[in-house]
Amino acid sequence: MKEDIIIASNIFTEFLVQRKHRKTPERFAILRKIYTFDKHFDAETLYNSMIDEYRVSLATVYNTLDLLLEAGLLIKHQFDGQPAEYEKSIGATIHHHTVCTICGHVKEFTDKKIRKAVQSKMFAGFDSTHYSLYVYGVCKKCMKKN
Ligand SMILES: [Zn+2]
Numbered sequence: 154m155k156e157d158i159i160i161a162s163n164i165f166t167e168f169l170v171q172r173k174h175r176k177t178p179e180r181f182a183i184l185r186k187i188y189t190f191d192k193h194f195d196a197e198t199l200y201n202s203m204i205d206e207y208r209v210s211l212a213t214v215y216n217t218l219d220l221l222l223e224a225g226l227l228i229k230h231q232f233d234g235q236p237a238e239y240e241k242s243i244g245a246t247i248h249h250h251t252v253c254t255i256c257g258h259v260k261e262f263t264d265k266k267i268r269k270a271v272q273s274k275m276f277a278g279f280d281s282t283h284y285s286l287y288v289y290g291v292c293k294k295c296m297k298k299n
């Protein structure tokens with residue numbers, strides 16, 4: 154959504170100013186690109202989708218991903234033996250993940266009951282902001298193979 158990218162840009166601007174990082178056009182181009190993705194992506198996919206429209210180096214992509222993580226604008230997933238996957242944090246629908254322990258394939262699912270259960274949970278002396286849930290198992294493809 155258009156609103157999300159405006160909110161994200163404002164947060165990023167404030168973050169860069171506070172941390173005395175430069176507000177380079179490359180960093181904002183990367184942020185805008187990320188907020189057009191609806192699914193998980195890795196750094197390489199992001200880089201490859203950028204280079205047609207914008208000249209950025211892979212190093213800039215990695216560096217910007219780190220900054221966006223710090224700024225709370227990205228969520229990072231690190232699954233066994235897989236490159237790190239990212240997804241935007243603002244405007245994303247709350248979802249959960251199934252992870253195949255054989256091929257590493259990650260799928261998203263939503264479940265109202267789980268979401269309500271976690272969100273209504275009160276923790277003593279702890280203010281929760283977000284959460285992630287991973288369900289591990291074997292995917293359809295891998296089941297067929299065995
Ligand atoms: Zn699998």
Ligand SMILES: [Zn+2]
Pocket residue numbers: 193240248249250261
């Ligand atoms: Zn996800």
